[in-house]
Amino acid sequence: MAIKLKYFAILTTVAIFNLSIYNGNLIKVVDYHIYDILTLFLTEKIKGETPSTTIINIDSDSLKLLGQWPWPRIIEAKIINMVSLQYPSAIGIDIIFSEEDRTSPKNIRRFYHDILNIDVTINGLNLIEDNDDRLINSIKSTNATIPIFLNRDSNISSSGCGNLKYKRASFEGISTTFTTDSALCNHEKLQSSVDNFGFMNISDDIDGIFRRVHLFAKYRGETIPSFGLATIMSIGDELKVVDSNSFTILGKRVKMNSDSSVLINFHVTPPKVVSVVDLLYGRVSPDEFKGKSVIIGSLITALNPSYRLSSGDVVTSSMINGFLIQNILSEALIVQPNYMKIINFIISTLLSMVLIFLLTNRQYNLILALFFLTILVSIPYSYIFFVDNVYISTGYLLTPFIVSFFITSFISIFIAVKDRNSFYRELLKSHSSTVESIALISAIRDDETGEHLQRTKIYIRELAHYLLKKGFYRDILSMRYIDLIYQAAPLHDIGKLGIPDSILKKPERLTEEEYEIMKQHPILAKNAIEKAMRYYDGNDFLNIAYNIAYYHHERWDGSGYPNALKGDEIPLEAQLMAIADVYDALVTKRCYKEEVSFEEAERIIIEGSNSQFNPILVEAFIALKYKFRDISTTYRDA
Structure with a gap:
């Protein structure tokens, strides 16, 4: 009975210890890095030959040519119109226009009249009285997609969103854990005129590395797609919900985690990048746009939040959305089922208990054998799923087990040293007794x-x-x-x-x-x-x-x-x-x-x-x- 209670206490301690690891950050960080290694070595097969996405980059040369940011909206309108003439499949504008354009002629006259009490006449600009109207017309005529930003903090009031609702498709049955009641939208006139939009939220994992995005979020109960997904949806093919964690679009099956997140594979062919300057001066081949999804945004961190990848590269939201579109079209997105974390954790806990059992029986060779066997089995175990774009959270298997192994090894060394010292003490006593016996014989003579x-x-x-x-x-x-x-x-x-x-x-x-x-x-x-x-x-x-x-x-x-x-x-x-x-x-x-x-x-x-x-x-x-x-x-x- 005492032995049973002893084992029960030991196994309970192991379970509680592993639960503390499960709820901590160590297991997540280890899991992230295992995923990074797998994507680096096992994604060669899904690389495409040519990019299906092009980014119109507002770079430093563009700012030198057209002046400091933000530009008058007629420039963005011109860029959209020029791109549309090259027959792209979709256009996404990775810029939130939260305020009206103050460089519009009507707004300039209002400023001088209201602030300086001067009536100003601007001749020859009657046709472009309102720059925002020009931008809205360009967006609507090209079926372009615009972004919004969802505030995780619901205490922040929404700006410019009005009665925000995505009307282009129904997402009934889609499951997501990203919910909020607050958002930052484009100014009301623009937002209410365009029905094709998506949220642009991007966040790092706890180790400061970007890996995943949510494809859906709920704003005041309404399901909204991400900006990259909304851009693809503007092509015209209807998104069909398969179940709460998957859908089809453009003949591609997209699987998600239960929270609607997906892991982006950054080892596919990257999007093509062209400068706004090259576009305006006609130095870009039409083939860079024809039949492709085009994102207008910036890759410089001064204009756009930056995110670090596991490779060490720093990218902005425009590049991330370009990769997201590329992943969807090449079926390269990686899913990480949450239930696999639980399964692997349970297996790891059971293996940890076996380690403790072997330790109590002083089966040190079997402890070492179990360690190497677990490591070796986890490699093909992970590979089999990963080639089908499923990451099974191997870190949740290895982290508790390896921690338990090292603790067990430390205890094993302690026990072995204690046993060895005890043996040496007994040996020394025997040795001393033998020496003294021999010496005593000599002394007696x-x-x-x-x-x-x-x-x-x-x-x-x-x-x-x-x-x-x-x-x-x-x-x-x-x-x-x-x-x-x-x-x-x-x-x-x-x-x-x-x-x-x-x-x-x-x-x-x-x-x-x-x-x-x-x-x-x-x-x-x-x-x-x-x-x-x-x-x-x-x-x-x-x-x-x-x-x-x-x-x-x-x-x-x-x-x-x-x-x-x-x-x-x-x-x-x-x-x-x-x-x-x-x-x-x-x-x-x-x-x-x-x-x-x-x-x-x-x-x-x-x-x-x-x-x-x-x-x-x-x-x-x-x-x-x-x-x-x-x-x-x-x-x-x-």
Whole structure:
């Protein structure tokens, strides 16, 4: 029962954690970038050969020629008329004329009369008394489309919209989440005269990149098409609603998300761009307009809001609507069903739960295998749908799963390190016990005790700690080094196992020949440890044990054995062992000698400074002599 509750608690935690990811921005941003990668590499097949849209660009050259913006409406009227003579299939004007043209002759006369009390006569302009009339006539005669802007904030009052209603088609059954009661329209005279219009709203995703547009919105309960879609509808073919998320137009099936949004593919052939200047001077071939949708607008950010694409390019609404028309006509729009987000999220949560189950059973290889399998399967899984212009929100599958994987991996590493450290601690205990057992056998043969081994390794550790604290031998001393010499110290006399008992246990003074045999025990220890080192190349413990056992009878002045090393030619661990071994031999009773007092032992050690012992180590011994006394007393032989 307890195990079931444990798993239930863990799985519930995973579900809650994944829900927090689902409701956050991370999953959306990851999903956006996966989509960007897919569109970059998987959209080659839907590129068209020639653009079906042309943009009449109000560029910097046009502004130099015709003056600062806004222009008199007769210029826009002339542009519309010139384009219409080239037989385009549709014309869209990506400009909101929210106020009447103040450069109209009638408005100029009114200004001088009302403000300056002067009656002005402008001869020869009777036929173009009102520039707005000219523009309205051009728009109506060419069946051009104009834009409006829908305010998301319904507290902002509408301007110039009147009783706004789209009358060119019925959109009954179309579903959209874009609703508002406020709008910015063209001035009332223009707006009421033209029945072909669409909303021009464009917005970025939360990562600041533009990807999608709504094709429909509701204004005060009335469904209105987007500006790009309305431009295509002006061609004349009726839009037929298939269901709440799809329709047909010009023989093309358009699928949408449940909120009426679509993803625009910017990797199709881009619209053709021509300058207003080139149009006015007749430098544009009629083929650039004939049978194509033409948008009159601007690609410079000074006149039009700009939007950044995933490619890094910056575009304006005119280019975006050009791409939208191009996408519809080439059936390149991409749909992102919202239900796929939910499905992928559920799959991801289940996979995350499997990860946790594998973690609790310490199946680390299976965790790694599941991770790579999920990544590999998601690639064809995404591709199969994407080639049919459906993006299945792969980010909602991968994001929670990858986050769970990395958390699981971190926990796995933590557990593995903990297990390894526990194993090493047990191994070290076994290793230390083995070393001390071997050393004790040697000590027993020499009538020494286990306490001798304990005392000497504590002496050597205290000396090393003191030197480290005072900053001596910084290139050698470390906590790890101190731990190793503490573990290796009991092996200092292991070579005595090869010395005959008649010499090792002789109570009298050794003869010169016997002493020479006794002096062989460092060499015997060296040979034994060398054999072990062949199987453990580079083992720090064995290296230190080798140095302690082989060199601890060397003397600082070079008069020691077996190699007569001098000064710091002697390894530091052997120098430390020399003081510890001599001190313990002095203050404890042996079969061949009586113990001496602490004071006498300390005097002998101090007198050996710079001859038998390293002066620095002797200074350390002097500082620690009372601690040495305590150690000797605490671990006294039984």
